[in-house]
Amino acid sequence: MAEQKHRVTINNRGGAVIEVAEDQTIYDAALAAGFQLPIACNYGGCITCAGKLLSGRVRQPKGTALNKRQSQAGYILMCVARPKEDCAIEVGVETHGQLYRNPFAAPQKRSV
Amino acid sequence: MANNGSGPGYASPAEAMKAGREKLLYTVALYVGTGVEKPDYLATVDVDPDSPTYSQVVARTEMPQIGDELHHSGWNACSSCHGHAHMSRQYLLMPGVRTSNINVIDVSDAKNPRHHKVVSGEDIKAKTNLSAPHTVHCLHSDIIISMLGDADGNGPGGFLHLDQNFDIVGRWENDLGDMKYNYDFWYQPRHNMMVSSEWGAPNTFMPGFDLEDVGAGKYGQTIHFWDFEGKKIVKSIDMGADGMIPLEVRGMHDPASNEGFFAATLSSNVFRWWKTDDGDFEIEKVIDVPTIDVEGFPVPMPSLITDILISMDDKYLYFANWLHGDLRQYDITDRANPKLTGQVWLGGQLGKAPEVNGVTVQGAPQMIQLSLDGKRLYVTTSLFSTWDNQFYPDMKDKGGQMYMIDCDTENGGMTINPDFVVDFGNEPNGPSRAHEMRYPGGDVTSDIWM
Ligand code: FES
Numbered sequence: 001m002a003e004q005k006h007r008v009t010i011n012n013r014g015g016a017v018i019e020v021a022e023d024q025t026i027y028d029a030a031l032a033a034g035f036q037l038p039i040a041c042n043y044g045g046c047i048t049c050a051g052k053l054l055s056g057r058v059r060q061p062k063g064t065a066l067n068k069r070q071s072q073a074g075y076i077l078m079c080v081a082r083p084k085e086d087c088a089i090e091v092g093v094e095t096h097g098q099l100y101r102n103p104f105a106a107p108q109k110r111s112v
Numbered sequence: 113m114a115n116n117g118s119g120p121g122y123a124s125p126a127e128a129m130k131a132g133r134e135k136l137l138y139t140v141a142l143y144v145g146t147g148v149e150k151p152d153y154l155a156t157v158d159v160d161p162d163s164p165t166y167s168q169v170v171a172r173t174e175m176p177q178i179g180d181e182l183h184h185s186g187w188n189a190c191s192s193c194h195g196h197a198h199m200s201r202q203y204l205l206m207p208g209v210r211t212s213n214i215n216v217i218d219v220s221d222a223k224n225p226r227h228h229k230v231v232s233g234e235d236i237k238a239k240t241n242l243s244a245p246h247t248v249h250c251l252h253s254d255i256i257i258s259m260l261g262d263a264d265g266n267g268p269g270g271f272l273h274l275d276q277n278f279d280i281v282g283r284w285e286n287d288l289g290d291m292k293y294n295y296d297f298w299y300q301p302r303h304n305m306m307v308s309s310e311w312g313a314p315n316t317f318m319p320g321f322d323l324e325d326v327g328a329g330k331y332g333q334t335i336h337f338w339d340f341e342g343k344k345i346v347k348s349i350d351m352g353a354d355g356m357i358p359l360e361v362r363g364m365h366d367p368a369s370n371e372g373f374f375a376a377t378l379s380s381n382v383f384r385w386w387k388t389d390d391g392d393f394e395i396e397k398v399i400d401v402p403t404i405d406v407e408g409f410p411v412p413m414p415s416l417i418t419d420i421l422i423s424m425d426d427k428y429l430y431f432a433n434w435l436h437g438d439l440r441q442y443d444i445t446d447r448a449n450p451k452l453t454g455q456v457w458l459g460g461q462l463g464k465a466p467e468v469n470g471v472t473v474q475g476a477p478q479m480i481q482l483s484l485d486g487k488r489l490y491v492t493t494s495l496f497s498t499w500d501n502q503f504y505p506d507m508k509d510k511g512g513q514m515y516m517i518d519c520d521t522e523n524g525g526m527t528i529n530p531d532f533v534v535d536f537g538n539e540p541n542g543p544s545r546a547h548e549m550r551y552p553g554g555d556v557t558s559d560i561w562m
Binding site: 036037038039040041042043045046047048064065066067092093094096099100101102103104105 | 144145146147149178179180181210211264265314315318319320321322323406408409410411412413435497498501502503505508
């Protein structure tokens with residue numbers, strides 16, 4: 001069966017477009033295309049690889065590292081995220097501005 | 113390296129204290145979570161004041177894989193093998209908490225450590241259903257490593273057993289009892305005892321610190337005492353609100369002693385633990401660092417005691433308050449009544465010492481390592497990449513630091529040495545974070561005497 005592929009545009013890597021198969025992670029496809037993105041646990045448990053989904057939809061069944069606030073802010077985990085359609089994303093630590101917060105400073109706030 | 117053909121380390125803590133001043137220091141340096149997409153590395157720091165490269169990184173040993181989050185480390189052999197001429201302290205094991213890889217570093221050339229091999233995290237998960245390696249201790253030809261999660265990153269974890277070739281033997285423990293989480297451990301075979309502590313499951317602590325997880329019981333508050341030979345937990349003490357997140361466990365260096373200390377990090381209390389004459393284990397709280405109300409922060413801020421150690425002569429206890437930003441020295445001659453004898457400030461959330469020795473401090477006192485003679489305390493400022501990024505977000509762009517504190521071992525007291533600072537913000541591949549430190553010949557947190 002021919003594998004369905006989707007076009008994923010990495011906005012903050014010069015708008016590079018990578019082809020990602022439906023059962024391939026964005027991290028793996030980006031690496032194959034020559035982009036070393038942040039990576040650590042490689043199973044969705046640690047948040048190191050987080051980036052932003054700007055448009056499109058992904059599947060990330062094992063993405064346990066993201067809480068509701070972070071998901072609502074648009075974060076996905078590149079090590080487990082697989083595209084369901086064409087997507088635009090931003091990658092890397094430079095997208096992490098809303099990912100972390102000091103829990104003693106703003107424990108009740110949902111997002112910045 | 114004080115080997116003398118008689119096996120690694122020193123005959124006794126008293127002998128270790130006479131070893132002479134340390135010349136090199138190893139620290140892990142991390143790129144995880146910094147934006148530099150390169151592997152973490154072992155940094156060798158020159159700490160010999162007579163050397164032209166004093167207070168500088170003189171060697172960098174890169175790990176083969178990106179994303180490890182190097183954290184703590186341990187030797188293939190320590191003073192517990194002193195007198196065994198066929199053993200030598202040649203390999204430093206450096207686990208990656210996030211990848212579960214265990215990097216083995218050959219330090220035959222102390223000034224130029226070489227990467228020797230990797231025990232693959234995927235292999236460890238497949239063979240033992242364990243992940244997230246943390247504390248490494250050796251016992252003759254065996255190496256035991258605390259593992260904080262199962263293969264999916266859930267609790268309780270367990271203990272990994274490696275042989276002297278770093279091949280996986282399997283799981284070390286026979287019975288975990290009701291242990292929910294794992295973290296550090298310390299053992300003393302002479303008293304057939306081991307003590308282990310609890311952080312949380314990797315899936316909880318790796319993404320960052322959330323007070324909701326504390327409320328949901330996802331962090332530890334129990335300390336475990338073991339029958340070391342039977343490899344089973346014999347007593348667990350739930351400390352409740354007083355004992356939230358017990359991390360580093362230390363025992364007295366004197367092998368005749370059957371007691372030690374540990375800190376409950378989030379509750380910011382220090383506990384003494386001991387084995388009683390009839391074989392039971394007990395604890396008592398001996399230091400309580402009060403929370404501070406910080407303007408604009410709705411929740412009172414704990415000091416967050418992240419690392420704690422005992423001097424080689426068992427006279428002083430040191431610990432770091434990573435949120436408040438101070439390092440403390442206590443005289444523990446009276447074990448049940450530690451007396452505060454020294455304190456210095458470096459960085460921290462209270463803003464008491466934002467700049468030290470001409471460098472803006474990123475983070476605050478965190479990992480500490482004391483010289484064998486007890487006179488110099490080295491300190492680094494990073495805790496854990498995701499937690500750093502929450503509490504000290506500038507560190508990822510500016511790097512962490514290493515400082516040295518001069519300690520008065522006669523009358524007590526601490527002063528920041530004005531001539532020593534290693535700024536990991538200036539590393540050639542970009543700013544990195546420095547964490548645990550080790551001396552090539554063994555130190556006050558690596559070696560156990562039997
Ligand atoms: S690398 Fe850990 S969540 Fe993706």
